[in-house]
Amino acid sequence: MRKRSKLDIAYEIIDKAGHEIPFFELWDQVAVVLEYSDEEKTNLISGFYTSLLLDNRFVNLGDNTWHLRKENTYDKVHIDIGDIYTADDEVDVDLEELEAQRKEASSLLDIDEEAEINFDVDEL
Secondary structure (H helix, E strand, O other): OOOOOHHHHHHHHHHHHOOOEEHHHHHHHHHHHOOOOHHHHHHHHHHHHHHHHHOOOEEEOOOOEEEEHHHOOHHHHOOOHHHHOOHHHOOOOOHHHHHHHHHHHHHHHHHHHHOOOOOOHHHO
């Protein structure tokens, strides 16, 4: 008999529930099926989370709640980059002012490079 993977068990749990499940609740259920000790649960949780992220059968619906991709439409799980980044997020930069600041900083550096700097290490 073939041993079931953690992800196969998670798939079955979500499929049987028929609705999304918060990550920690899902992990607890998987751990019960596999009869993990508390120590094993702690040691294996990050690997399970990473595997869940990479397995295209699952989808994160936000707030670390997981469901099966087959049960969710593209519109529900697709993130439009326009929702994340908008023109309002752009920084308005005055290039002439920026160049003037660069020249001023360069001239100050030239002066500082020629000046002798003395300090006592104990004073730092």
